[in-house]
Amino acid sequence: MATDTSTLEPLPIPEPDRPAYRAKPKDWVRENLFSGPVNSIVTIVGALVIAFLAYRALRFLFVTARWEAVHVNLTNYMVGGFPRDELWRLWAAVYLLTLLGGMRWGVSVHRTRPTDGRAEASWRAPLRRFWPFIVFALVVVGLSASPVTAAALLGVGMTAFIGRVAGIRVPPRGVRWVTILFILGCVAAFEVMVAFGGVPYPDWRGLMLTLFLSLGGILLSFPLGVLLALGRRSTFPAIRALSVAYIELIRGVPLITLLFMAFLVLGFFLPPGTQTPSLVARALIAFVLFTAAYVAEVVRGGLQAVPNEQVEAAQALGLSPVKITALIVLPQALRAVIPAMVGQFISLFKDTSLAASIGLAELLRVAEQINGQPRFTGHGLQAETLGFAAFVFWVGAYWMSKTSQRLEKRLGVGER
Amino acid sequence: MSETGTSAGPMIVCERVGKWFGDFQALKTVDLEVDRQEVVVVMGPSGSGKSTLIRCINRLEKHDAGRIVVDGIEMSDDLRNIQEIRREVGMVFQQFNLFPHLTVLENVTLAPRQVRHKPKREAEEIAMLQLERVQIPEQALKYPGQLSGGQQQRVAIARALAMQPKVMLFDEPTSALDPEMIKEVLDAMLELARSGMTMIVVTHEMGFAREVAGRMVFMDDGQVVEIGTPEHFFTNPREERTKKFLSQIL
């Protein structure tokens, strides 16, 4: 028997498809901040707390803080006691590096988006990427209140862009040359600082020393780290034991113990009569030994990510073990761990602050020393001096971590 | 293209080959002879040792008992022997195993340049020849990740061929491919067989076996159970195990 449908309610007419729901500000506020009683209370309390903290922080930064200590010592922060009449060397090196670095940067823009002409001319994207540096530059200019500094920094920025524009124009064949040029430029910059009556690196201080220790540390620790990683995965038991012992030993102790060792005991390991290496060199050795163990672990992760079948295929082709490692395994492994390596570099950058423990006046120590200057001693300006040092560290570390995140995204999607 | 051997004997001789993995014996006194320019198809259920056998031939696995002789060279602990045999034996894997960070052309020229020390121009000529042979010369500058499975496997074949081997080993070359791509790989293998290459192919593709195999080998449980011509296998297999296996796959 058919169902009697005459008493059924008429079916409601379906609503036409609504366009994608675009949250109006009022709705967004309601959803995200006041969606329920608990949520609303949390928002209100949170807002009050945050407003209070923000008020105190801003008041400190702009009203109560006395920034003379920083203002007067900006050069000290950057280069410590570097002879002021040799500063031209530093500026020359900086400009050289930004020019060549800008070119290398321009070249890489070319590679990722070869057909996107719009990307070339876009000014907004690079600005967004480098905003921490722009903030840094503005703060420095603000603190120095010196038009000369402002002009110099602006010059650096412009040089970078000039280099970028030049780099974009480089044809694909020239890419390798630009990279070589950049590397040569780094060497040249170093020589400019050091050679012909320049300032040798053991005398570098301040932010310059921080950067020297970080870059030198990561570059020198890299070969050792790769060797250790290969050794740890080696099928030779003796070699594997040695690698594991080194890695686990170093990773189990604080960096400061290695610095102490370098400071107090390193000289004893050299033949009697040899000159003790400079303090900077000793610190660098400690950083290299320390970082190599962590780099080894990072590279090990990359090596594990290369499937064993790759090795088999290479073996089947008759390649020797050394060639297999160098041409097949390492390129894939290293490419996979670039983000983690950047993370390690960031850690090293922050850890250079520990060099203060053996008396080296890197950035942090300079900040402390400023408090001891006759003019500022006893005035309780620690918050300002340390705050600026913290800010400099923050700018560097934050930018690098954002870069690493971007690299991760790009490597995941890229064709290589 | 296979060069004529320096001796008139068989290309590959496996004599009483045994292989253990711990307590498990994967190969039990395997005897096999492969003549020059012969195509041998090896089949059997999984775990029968067929992959292990051919992996022993180019020393991806080390055999524990018996003798393996390739083109008159005995496979031993002698480094020179191992290197020579690997140069003469090409292998194609189930999972292709192309090098993802190199272009197709670089994948194919790598070994000729690094192992046979060919100059770049010559290596690239050889490479393009092989790529044309497997019918994908236009992909030379792409990366493996941009190719389909069938194309990747054909590149793998070209890569092995660029070393101008005397023997080609195939370890289930089509098992990882989607059905529509199997034909293109089999066609490449057919052409290779017809050109006179000595081949040992581990596969389930009976159509291929029927067409080019000189002999077929059935392995089970680490042993060679039956050897014969394809005709023999398909019309009148002798052993019970052979019959059972064939009934499952035909």
Place this chain on the structure above:
Amino acid sequence: MGVEAPAYRRSGRPPPWRDVRMLRLLFQIVVVGGVVVIGLWLFGNLATNLDRQGIRTDFDYLDRSAGFAIAGSDFKSSDPVWRALVVGVKNTAIVSGAGILLASILGVVIGVSRLSPNWLIARAASLYVEAVRNIPVLVIIIFMYIAVILKLPSIGNASELFGILVISNSGLVVASVEAAGGGAPLFAASLAVAAVVAVVVLIRRTRRFDRTGQPHHRVLWGAGTFLIIAVVAFVATGTPVAMSLPQRQEFGVTGGIRMSPEFAALLAGLFIYTASHIAEIVRGSILAVSRGQSEAARALGLTEFQRYRFVVLPQALRIMIPPLANQYLNLTKNSSLAVFIAYPEITRITRIAIGQGNPAPQGILILMGIYLFFSLTISAITNLVNRRLTYVTS
């Protein structure tokens, strides 16, 4: 079908320079030998140099009297050096333990906050993490010490919080409990009994849940039972425990537990910094639990709370443990930064001892050994926990 193949080329044993087995052995010998040779050279130099400078290579110095005192403990300068080291280890353990606890709590709170649907909370938590993570921990510790603790008002104007906390620039004093009257042992015993009873109640409620499906509320029941018994015992034994409240006197504070400003600064720096890393780990682990899991949970009709409790958190926990253990290890190692602010943990004490003329090589060796011990302990515990939590595969 044995055939005598004309293997006219190179059968039989290969010459040693081409035998792969020999080559493997040779390679190992060369590498290990090289390392050993270099090691011997280095330590040879060490021995010679120590000898020349008249530095002894034994550990006798540990029994000599230290010649320095340690603030905040009953260590006198006439006590032997090894006792100073013991005090140092104790202090390291205290600050590390407290730091790990506080950092975990704060880290979890902030990590979960970053995932909160409340935009304000999520952004505030993100701000915290991004700000703190990128500053060296040493800077934070020194900042805490110089710019915060030392800037607090002196004892005379110290601020009191709810009567249980006194904050000044000579440290913090927190209220504590201490025994008052003889009933303390009995009370402690009855607490133990209360705990046992509470556990029994927990088990019984769980069994009831299994049987009848009724919600068990076992936490409420267990905690409630424990409290009732504890209160009854407390009264019955004559209130044997009292709070020791910090009392501000003229020249200091009596009562309670005191924390030196160095300890407070070190602890604050350590746990603020480590919490930001732990927050990232927590957030990452929760996000790493695949969305399919949550979808399945929702499809089954579980509430949000149940989804977290039964599906997301257990899986996130497994993911979290190795990086979390790494952070705990880092915190323990970072406690060595106390050298900069004079908190007498083991690194600082070693430094002082060396400064007093004790031999450096042995001192540093012992120092490294102690930290290795801490590291291995944390690693071992982590492995144990990890093994118990790994998923069962065949």
